[in-house]
Amino acid sequence: MSKNLSAILPRNLLGNASASGAGPLYVQLRNALEAAIRAGHLADGEALPPEREIAESANISRVTVRKAVDELVKAGLLVRRQGSGTFVANPGERVQQSLSMLTSFTEDMARRGFETRSIWLERGLFFPSPEEMIKLGVASHVKVARLGRLRMANQVPMAIERASLSSEILPDPDAVKTSLYEELGRTGFRPVRAVQRISACNLKKEDAELLGVREGDAGLAIERLSYLASGHVAEYTCSLYRGDAYDFVAELTIPVTEQRQQ
Incomplete structure (x- = not known):
């Protein structure tokens, strides 16, 4: 149940927002909601009242x-969750992932104490696309396992x-229940190293809807090739991450010769 709006919005935004004359209506509302969040009237993780309810109470569209x-979502004060609503962001809700370790999403989130789940978008065996043939080094008659998932944390x-x-490497895609790397480890095909390419992107409509953000919002596109100890490619993965909820962190070392020069 949403909180009573009178507890989070000033009087001049309840029933007669247009009368306040303190700038555009959306700015007045944004400022009022931001003040309520910063004052603790809306706690971290708390649901925002439905947009319809706010509009009716404040007599605005x-x-x-x-x-x-x-604007508050862009500022990181609110987060949208598909099918659930809009919530006050938790300070620790942004996730940092190290670029120096090859771990699965499930393993990475478990270390942070996050509850994870996946929504399957695609799972099965298919004849390879030209790109998959090149990346995986397979012939056109060799089927590939495709696993498409929406990854959730909390x-x-x-x-x-x-x-x-x-x-x-993966003859039965249905064998993957939670962690792909866990299944590959069980069968002796877990990758030991990977090469990743990360680039900024603007999320397309279909992807934005799945991630609970707006079309055109910033995202991170990651292409990864993972390798077995033998040097053969084990996995080719393309991922899209929310730009407002994920940070990638790399630890850099300075060669000894450069340290001496400095």
Whole structure:
């Protein structure tokens, strides 16, 4: 149940927002909501009242409410969760992932104490695309296992992950229940190293809807090739991460010769 709006919005925004004359309506509402969040009237992780309810109580349009909420989402004070609503962001809700270790999403979130789950978007054996043939080094008649998932942490959509593997490495995609790397470790095909390429992108409509953000919002596109100890490619993965909820962190070392020069 949403909190009583009279507890989080000033009087001039309840029933007669247009009379306050303190700038555009969405700015007034944005400032009021931000003040309520910073004052603790809306606690970390608490649900924001539905946009319809706010619009009716403040006698403004839902478009105005949406614009105000959008700005607070951009500022990181609110987060949208698909199918659940809009919530006050938790300070620790952004995730940091090290670029120096090859771990699965499940393992990475478990170390942080996050509850994880996946929504399957695709899972099965298919004849390879030209790109999969090149990346995985497989012939056109060798089927590949495709695993497409929406990855969630604490009920927040974090990433869309699409992995391709040779059927010789993963003959039964349905065997993957939670962690792909856990299954590969069980069968002796867990990768030991990987090469990743990370680039900034603007999320397309379909991907944005899955991640619970707006079309055109910033995202991180990651292409990864993982290798077995033998040097053969084990996995080709393309992922999209929410730009507002994920940070990648790399530890850099300075060669000894450069240290001496400095």
